Amino acid sequence: MESLPPELISRILVYIIDGRLRSHPGISLAPYATLSRRWQAQIERCTFSYIYITTPRRLEEFERLLWTPRRRSCVRFIQLVVELESYDEKARAHFETDEERQRNDEIFTTTIGSLFKILSDWPANLDIGVDIKAQSPGDYLALKDPKERRQRKRAAAERVNDLLNKRYERSYLKFSRTTTETECPVVPAVTGLSIWGAAKGRLIEPASSVFIASKLPRLNRVDLEMQDDCRRDEQLRQLLRSDFARNLDLFPGSVQRFGLRFFHAPPRNQNYLPPDITEDGVDILSSQLRTFSQRLERLEINDSVVGPELFWPSTLPGDNLVNPPFWPLLIEVSVKYMEITPSGEWLLDRDPGETPEDSTDDFDATFGDEEDSYPEYVRIPLQDRKSKFFRTRIIAGHIDRLYASAGRAALRMPKLRWMTLQNVGPVHYSLEYEVQAGLSKLTWRNQDLTDGPYEPDALVRREKAKSLYQPDEEVFEIWRNVAIQHTGRDVEIEFKEWGC
Structure with missing residues (x-):
């Protein structure tokens, strides 16, 4: 051998x-x-290429086994699942207390600090990705036994016997902002970071992802999945959102690729207006992301509530900015945004030919959730108790402002080769801009629910496309200028139905 x-x-x-x-x-x-x-x-x-750490004991084994330079050079990816404090069956029926939250914050900070201590003296020329999430052994999402999951679900049917994930719906894990160099040193060997602070484990304070990343001076790639959906506490949501936004500048200057899923679900009942999360009419997160993105090569945002400020500052028509934003390195941009605005408006409206009776009601969460049956704190939030879907027509003014803002930004992106803006929701529409082989193409896709299913015949599709949303002439002009700047030629424009 x-x-x-x-x-x-x-x-x-x-x-x-x-x-x-x-x-x-x-x-x-x-x-x-x-x-x-x-x-x-x-x-x-x-x-040793893929390391999976789920307990303190596994972390000790990791330190013991990978002490040689040869073994360290094998490591490509480390997945850290921070094991939080366990809790008993009785505690499942109660929200996490302040004392429990503080202890879990300490475990979260200490565990990450312990991993970073181990990695801190590894060679700086390594290229290691680190993936972080957190769970307690008592969490429903941590259960692997199907039988135990079914038992927990049966207990949760009465709502007050087992809160399942609701137990920590307002408990966001925090990484200490006062960690010393000794407690959590910098780690040059890590160049990729993913933090799952929403669906795949416990909720993690969005700003904590920035403080963790600040310990990684060679960080190149960042992927974050965070929650932006505090249904029962809008003040908490606003605080978490703005705190994250105001700390974005703490990401290392080495970051070139940034992916963010900042999940928020619009009201199921479209009769309800979404909350206004702006400050003096400006969305702080969108504005700060605009500033942060000016040092990136690739930007990807998914399932998030963002406004036109993501691309261009909110100004009056004709205003000239003294220092307009500039993206010297940006090559690719992908933004998939929710069908609501940060200022509390829907991007869609009812079709003029539709009556209120035509709206669908395909989900009724009030079944078994009648008033006084359960305490309000375990009931489904009011805006989600019935699903009322009737908003199918694009509100052109809102979309035009977003597309125009993106176009103005694209004029300041000399290396841009691909940009897509797409809504997330039952009615689909998007803008796609691509530069290839010295030519630029702009494709507008949208879906008209009133005209029936996708039509394979090209002539019929073109006729139908005439009734679909088309941008304002100012938007066209901006994007023509983008194409001329990037290629020296006019842009090829095409309208398509969704799915074509």
């Missing part, structure tokens, strides 16, 4: 690993490392 060349050992390992994953996922690769030193080196390159 020792005489086999490394290339042949690698080929053999491909078959072993592939067969193990498909047919025998429980079989360990570790025994193969005892065949010879060459096999050991190749096996460790696989086994």
Whole structure:
């Protein structure tokens, strides 16, 4: 075995690993490392490339096993699941207390600090990605046994016996802002960071992601999944949102790729207006993201509530900015925004030909949730108790402002090659701009629900497209100027129905 060349050992390992994953996922690769030193080196390159840390004991094993430079050089990705304080069956029926929250904050900060202490003396020329989320062994999302999950769901049917995820719906884990260099040192070896602070585990304070990232001076790639949806406490939502926005500048200057899913769901009942989360009419998050993005190469925002300030400052028509924003490095932009504005408006309205009786009511959450049946704190929020879907027509003024703002910004993005703006919701529409081989193309896609399903015939599609939303002439003019600046030629414009 020792005489086999490394290339042949690698080929053999491909078959072993592939067969193990498909047919025998429980079989360990570790025994193969005892065949010879060459096999050991190749096996460790696989086994140490992806590190999964779920308990303090696993963290200790990680430090013990990866003390040699050779093994450290094998590591490509570390997934850290911070194990929070456990709680008993009785506690499942109660919200997390302030004392429990403080203890979990300390565990969260200490665990991340412990990992960073281990990594702090690793070589700076490594390229390691770190993935962070947090769970308690008592959390419903942490359960792996299907039987136990069913039991918990049955207990939760009475609402007050088991709150499931509602137990910590207002408890956002915080990474201490006062950690010293000794408690949490900087880590040059980490270049990628993902933090899951919403659906995949416990809620994490959005601003804490920035303070964690500030410990990583060579950080290049950031992906964040955060919650922006405090239904029962709008003041808390506003605080978390603005605190995150005002600390964005603490991200290391080395960050080039930034992905953010800042999830917020509009009211299920479209008769309700979404909350106004602006300050003096300006969305602070959108404005701060605009400033932050001016040092990026790639920007991706998903499932978020953003306004035109994301691209261009709120100004009166004709105003000239003294220092207009400039994105010298930005190549790709993707923004998928919710169908509401930060100022509390819908981007869609009722079709003029539709009556209130035509609106759909395909979800009734009040079934089994009658008044006085349960305490208000466990009832479904008022705006979500019935699903009323009737907003199908784009409000052109809102969309024109967003598209015009994006176009003005694109004029200040000399390296831009691709931009897409797409709404998230049951009615689809988008703007797509692409520069390729010296030519630029602008595609507007939108869906007209009143005209029936997708029509495969091209002539029919073109006729139908005439009735669909078309941007204001000012928007057209701005994007023509963008194309001329990027390619020296006029832009190719195409209107399409969604799905074409």
